[in-house]
Amino acid sequence: MFSLPLKTRFALLSLVVSVLLIGIKFYAWLLTRSQAVLTDALESIINVVASxxxxxxxxxxxxxxxxxHPYGHGKIEYLSVGFEGGLILMAGVYIFYSALQSLLHPHAIxxxxxxxxLLFATALVNLGTGFLLVRAxxxxxxPTLVGDGQHLYLDAVSTLVSCVALLLVVFTGNVxxxxxxALVLGVFIVVNGYRMVRRSVSGLMDEADTATVQHVVAELQEHREPAWIDVHNLRVVRYGANMHIDCHVTMPYYFSLEQTHDQVHRIEELVDQExxxxxxxxxxxDPCNFxxxxxxxxxxxxxxxxxxxQEIPWTLANVVKNERHQLVEVE
Structure with missing residues (x-):
């Protein structure tokens, strides 16, 4: 295990923990026959499959x-998040239906x-594991590790709600x-499943990462050189952990090919080190015009x-457009 890549180790840790905890939760359900505990245990099945x-x-x-795959295989990580979110959505719908049936036909705990x-112990383990996965x-x-860790956070919250429900049953006698x-957990799980699916679709559809684009624009503006007359049509695409950036830069039309290549290399180095x-x-x-x-x-x-x-400042609003900036028209 310790010879595996770091990300693989964390993913394997998540799988092992999920398998162990699902057994504990179903044992807790066998002891209590609680609908909330069953809900928590069923949701944990998703943990195993997703992990x-x-x-x-x-x-x-x-x-x-x-x-x-000329851009690598990183997109699979977004698919993983979507797959996990879809499973959570289906589990949430079933849990909501099951909770309604239990509400109409209550039984003793x-x-x-x-x-x-037992549940409190599993919640602590999930919180700790989830924290490690999100940080890693x-x-x-x-995106896969972050999504898996956030799912474990969700599972821990579900478990704690189940604990509170059992506590209320003990002190009030009202089942x-x-x-x-269980009903509240069903709604909570559906909402979080939808958010994971939404994040997955965003990554698969190359939705603009505004914060990253803003970072690139700010660095270009801060270190801009006279030969970089204009920057436009800037795009940033993520492929899992890797990133692809392309843009158009207007330079003096009388530059030689070697001069242009040197300037392009300076831009690439500037962005890469950030x-x-x-x-x-x-x-x-692009060659400049008058x-x-x-x-x-x-x-x-x-x-x-x-x-x-005057200098036209490069901003998020004007750099992403596929058009050159200008103050006067060509005479």
């Missing part, structure tokens, strides 16, 4: 690029003290608290047709 899929997806995501003790996922930019808790993940950046160099003179402060430009007027 197994997460482990496989992390293995796939670690594979190098090949002819069929047996040995709630033992049930509470964010450090290594793995309806058990069914009401991120602790693998960044693949493509810069398309409409750019008014916002170009290239020193000793031999072809300038307009005096420099």
């Amino acid at each position: 197994a899929f997460a482990l496989y997806s992390i293995y796939l995501a670690s594979l190098p690029r090949d002819e069929n 047996e040995r709630p003290d033992w049930g509470m003790a 996922g964010r450090e290594h930019h793995s 309806l608290y058990d069914s009401l808790a 991120f602790d993940v693998q960044v693949e950046m493509f810069v398309h160099a 409409s750019a003179c008014s916002h170009c402060h290239m020193p000793d430009c031999p072809v300038r047709q307009h005096a420099f007027s």
Whole structure:
């Protein structure tokens, strides 16, 4: 196990913990016959299936690029999150239906003290494991680990609600608290399952990562050089832990191919050093025209047709557009 990659170790830890805890929860249900405990145990089945899929997806995501996957296999991590969210949604719907039936036909709760003790122990384990997975996922930019850890947080909350329900049954003698808790958990699980599916779709559909794009724009603006007359059509796409960036940069049209290549390389190095993940950046160099003179402060430009007027600041709003910036029209 310790020779495995770090992300794989955490995914394997999640799977092992899920398998152990599901056995404890079903034993707690056999002792108590509580609907809330059964709800929690059924939701934990999803943990096992999801953790197994997460482990496989992390293995796939670690594979190098090949002819069929020129951008690598990182997208599988978003699919893993969506798969887990879909399972949670289905479980939540069933749990909600089962809780309604229990509310209409309540039954006695047996040995709630033992049930509470076992469930509380599993909640602590899930909270600790979930914390480790989320932290590792964010450090290594793995959506799968973050999603799996957040699912364990969700499972811990479900377990604690079940404990509270059993406690209320003990002190009040009213078994309806058990069914009401299961009903609340059903709604809670459905909402969180939907959020996971939404996050998965966002990643698979390459929804804009505004924070990352803003970071790239800010770095380009802060370190902009005279030869970088204009930046536009900037796009950032994530492939699991890796990132692909492309943009258009307007440069003096009289630059040689070697000069242009050097400037492109400077831009790529500037962006690459700002991120602790693998960044693949493509810069398309556009030749300038005379409409750019008014916002170009290239020193000793031999072809300038307009005096420099003002610099156009690069912002999130204007850099992502597929159009050059200009202050005056070509005469």
